[in-house]
Amino acid sequence: MANFLGAVIENLFKKPATRPYPFTKREPFKDARGLIKFDGDKCVYCGACSKKCPAAAIRVERAEKALYFEPFKCVTCGFCVEVCPKDAINQEFEYRKPDYSKSIEKYGPSAVPAPAKTEAPPSQA
Amino acid sequence: MSTRTVIPMGPQHPVFPEPLQLKLSLKDEKIVDVAPALGYVHRGIEKAAEKNDFTQNVFLVERICGICSFIHAVCYCMAIEDIMKIELPPRANYLRVIWGELHRLHSHMLWLGLLADSFGFESLFMKFWEIRERILDILEKTTGARVIISACAIGGVRRDISDEHLQEILTVIDKCEKELNGIIPVVMSDTTVKRRTVGVGVIEKEKAIHLGIVGPVLRASGIAQDARMTGYGAYKYLDFKPVVEESGDCYARAVVRAKETYQSIGLLRKAINQLPSGDILTKYKGNPGKAAAVSRVEQPRGELIYYVEGNGTKNLERVRVRTPTFSNVPALSKMLPGMELADAPVIVLSIDPCISCTER
Numbered sequence: 001m002a003n004f005l006g007a008v009i010e011n012l013f014k015k016p017a018t019r020p021y022p023f024t025k026r027e028p029f030k031d032a033r034g035l036i037k038f039d040g041d042k043c044v045y046c047g048a049c050s051k052k053c054p055a056a057a058i059r060v061e062r063a064e065k066a067l068y069f070e071p072f073k074c075v076t077c078g079f080c081v082e083v084c085p086k087d088a089i090n091q092e093f094e095y096r097k098p099d100y101s102k103s104i105e106k107y108g109p110s111a112v113p114a115p116a117k118t119e120a121p122p123s124q125a
Numbered sequence: 126m127s128t129r130t131v132i133p134m135g136p137q138h139p140v141f142p143e144p145l146q147l148k149l150s151l152k153d154e155k156i157v158d159v160a161p162a163l164g165y166v167h168r169g170i171e172k173a174a175e176k177n178d179f180t181q182n183v184f185l186v187e188r189i190c191g192i193c194s195f196i197h198a199v200c201y202c203m204a205i206e207d208i209m210k211i212e213l214p215p216r217a218n219y220l221r222v223i224w225g226e227l228h229r230l231h232s233h234m235l236w237l238g239l240l241a242d243s244f245g246f247e248s249l250f251m252k253f254w255e256i257r258e259r260i261l262d263i264l265e266k267t268t269g270a271r272v273i274i275s276a277c278a279i280g281g282v283r284r285d286i287s288d289e290h291l292q293e294i295l296t297v298i299d300k301c302e303k304e305l306n307g308i309i310p311v312v313m314s315d316t317t318v319k320r321r322t323v324g325v326g327v328i329e330k331e332k333a334i335h336l337g338i339v340g341p342v343l344r345a346s347g348i349a350q351d352a353r354m355t356g357y358g359a360y361k362y363l364d365f366k367p368v369v370e371e372s373g374d375c376y377a378r379a380v381v382r383a384k385e386t387y388q389s390i391g392l393l394r395k396a397i398n399q400l401p402s403g404d405i406l407t408k409y410k411g412n413p414g415k416a417a418a419v420s421r422v423e424q425p426r427g428e429l430i431y432y433v434e435g436n437g438t439k440n441l442e443r444v445r446v447r448t449p450t451f452s453n454v455p456a457l458s459k460m461l462p463g464m465e466l467a468d469a470p471v472i473v474l475s476i477d478p479c480i481s482c483t484e485r
Contacts, residue, residue, distance in 0.1 A: 003310050003311045003314060003315050004248070004249065004308075004311045004315065006307060007248070007252060007307055007308060007311075008248070011248070017251075017255045017258070029262075029265050029266045029269075030266075031266075031269050031284075032265060032269045032270070033268075033269035033270050033275070051178075052178070052180065052181065053181075054177065054181035054182075054184040054185055055184075075184065075188075075273075076270070077184045077275045078269070078275065078283075079180075079181075079184065079275075082283070
């Protein structure tokens, strides 16, 4: 036991390694891969992001000029951000907050307030 | 007196992080036979990889394992690069080594912590996990995520590590090494640890070869086999020798992993000092042709093999994964018989089972 004695004594006088969570929050690191946000005005609805998304979380309706995004399917890999030709996708540092339902966000040109939550999920392509 | 009792150990058991079931046949307190049962976390990833676009698979294969995810992606990308004849920029090779070794480091610390936990040494478990947290912080700072870092891409890596972050990695690993110097001797020489591990679950050299064991379990039986010695990526420029122990028991396996944490720290230092400047991604065009490739890398648990077959379209014909735990589970049927039931958790943990990898 003598080997561990140093660590034991050190532990007695050390501050805890954990945080008192709801009171002290850990700030996300710069460049952390968090929530995905779309810019409905910059977007040209080419569908490059929906073709490349590994989780099939994005659906683009070209005729309708709408983009449906399911944040609960998203794995925050950031592949869509990379392939977007118009830089219309942003990845924030914050993680997704918990929710009561698996919402679907609809993005479109700024006439439609973005992001708007739709009640009924649109049919899957 | 000759009646046997069958005790199902798992799939839910305090020492198992993942669902593995072992049907242990006991004669009194002695284990006489063991039948492993797998299949609780099969997710059909190999089939899904055939349905996906080959570029999306990089993110899919990372999700095979929650600990060494980056190394899975590296192995898959290496196979695709082999088929498509893509040459990697040297900096990308080094960055893959840096992230790969960081994954090995945190995986071994996780395992050393779990080993301590399996025989009830809770404070040692906490100590190891405290150090592991710093490694995860580096991963998050440099790539944006803690474990499933999605930093690998076909033709290189997706993110660069800035000089500032490289310096930070060096400071953090120095600090980790200092802290490890305080607790690794506990694993190596503490009587309480030794009494639970020395001479437990012995697997001899010949048996180890016969069973086809890989990774630290094999190296603990005295065979210097390490897939990194094949010199994939930047490993050919980093001079190192595999860690080998002779006794083949749980203690030897703990010592191999403990020494490998130091080895990873050394490799990280070498890789960061030699890191060349330049591009991080080679652009490529087209789809993988009608060819097949096999790639081998060393995971924290042992040798990982990917077989990838293309058919000229964006989908792949076949993706086959052989994970290290798949090779190591048969070893349990030789390690456990003759041991006490109370030793079973330590023995099972000593192969570092990763069931999610094995079942995919």
